[in-house]
Amino acid sequence: MNTFxxxxxxxLLLSILAGLIRVFRGPAPAERMLAAQLFGTAAVAILLVLSQLMQMPALLDVAMVFALLAAVTLVGFVVLASRGVR
Amino acid sequence: MLEIAAAAFIALGTLFFVAGTVGLLRFPDIFCRLHALTKADGLGLALIAVGVALLAGTAGAVFRIALVWFFVAVASATCGHLIARYARHGVRHD
Amino acid sequence: MRATTPLRLTASARVHSLTLADGQVSPPPDAAQVVPAIRPDNTPKRLHIVRRCLLSMLVLSVLWGALTDWRADALVFGIPAVVLGAAIAFLFPHPPHWRLSLRGALVFALWFAVQSVRGAVDVALRAFAPAMGLRPCFRPYPLTLPQGAPRVMFINTITLLPGTLSAEVMGDTLIVHLLDARTDLAPALADLDARIRALFALPHPTEHSI
Structure with missing residues (x-):
């Protein structure tokens, strides 16, 4: 099970890495926002799997904080970027 | 038996994550990429969450995982909408 | 951000769905302004406030309890946190009251699960297929649901349906992005509209149906 x-x-880490390629290839702010969304979701998934792999239930709390903060970060990102546009 | 079911859920979820990333790289414009991210990654996380919840077993852990999934689901739909709106206006103002 | 939806969902009170539907004919742009008109007259205002307060405190305490594994020593932080959280819930604009139909919610949840799987499978197959079959386009769609939770739910659910993404809200018009311009948008969205009306126990708009 642990190998799996x-x-x-x-x-999951590779898919985050591929998201980074997207950031480098298309440097528009919207592309970076997409990558930020990918990172948020994938990081939560990684934390969930890691909590099982390492038998650390506390990582679930980390995942929860991460889920909440990722949303706030992205909203902040969009607000700041659209201020720059106008 | 439970472990096999959990492993199947987690594997499927990972597959959806990979699909979302492939879509992110292959799809032609930002809106199509947004489709790939919000839908495929959302389901990927849901499946991984179910798998991990099956493995975890305790009520507290299951509650936490459900809460995490709920936060991410609501946030990703809203953030997808925000990004799309930003992309439309960015195009218009340039 | 509508991250507070669980709170608002439970903070339901007895509603006049009819007044809600009337209010939608010419809704002011700000959802907060709609509220006074929607408040049913037969229930005293004070009762609403007390019920809202109790409900949000109940939800927050259950949340706190479950997250701290019901430890008594955590209550030192828990009680102030719950009181503070309930107070913050009052700082938000008073949401319009609505009623959730339990049966509607169950049906909706099942349908939603099936649809989001369909949407994800569709987009995953396109991602792996050599010819992705994409013909992206934008389409406008008139929003007929009342402001507040039903409308937010509608817009957020569209993003998870197969091939559709809500791109922008302009007044009472929603701009939907389609992966494939050949898909028929109107029937799918009219179906979703009806399902959300069933979920919130809203009446069907007979005079201006699509």
Missing amino acids: LSLTLIA
Whole structure:
């Protein structure tokens, strides 16, 4: 089971890495926002898997804080960027 | 048995994450990419959450996982809408 | 941000769905302004406030309890946090009251799960397919649901339906982005509209149906 969970983690990390390619390829702010959304969701998924892999239930609380903060971060990102546009 | 079901959920969820990322890289414009992110990643996280909840077993953990999923689901729909609106206006003002 | 929806959902009170529907004919742009007109007259205002206060405190305490595994020593922080949270809920503009139909909610949740799986599978298949079959376009759609939770729910659910994404709200018009211009938008959204009306126990708009 642990090998399987580790493989899952690697796949999720790779998908975040591919999101970084998107950021470098299309440097418009909207592309970065997309990457920020991907990072938020994938990081929460990684934390959920990691809490099982390492048997650390506290990571679920970390995931919750991350989920809340990722949303706030993205809203802040969009607000700041649209101030720059106008 | 439970472990196999959990593993299946987590594997499927990861597959959806990979699909979302592939869409992010392949789709032609920002709105199509947004489709890939909000839908595929949302379901991917839901499936992984179900898998991890099956493995975790305790009521507290299941509650936390459900709450995490709920936050992310609401946030991703709202943030997707925000990004789309920003992208439309960015195009208009340039 | 509508992250406070669980609170608002439970903070439901007895509603006149009819007054809600009347208020939608020419809704002011700000949802907060609609509220006084919607408040039913037969229930005293004070009762509403007390009920709202109790409900938000109940929800917050259950949340706190579950997150701290019902430990008694955590209550040192828990009680002030719950009181503060309930107070903050009052700082938000008073949401219009609505009623959730329990049966509608169950039906909606099931339908929603199926649709979001369909949407994700559709977009995943397109991502892996050599020819993605994309013909993206924008389409306007008139919003007929009342301001507040029903409308927010409608807009957010569209994003998870197969092939559609709500891109922008302009007054009472929603701009929907479609992955494939050949899909039929109106029937799918009219169906969603009807389902959300069932969820919030709202009457169907007979005179201006789409």
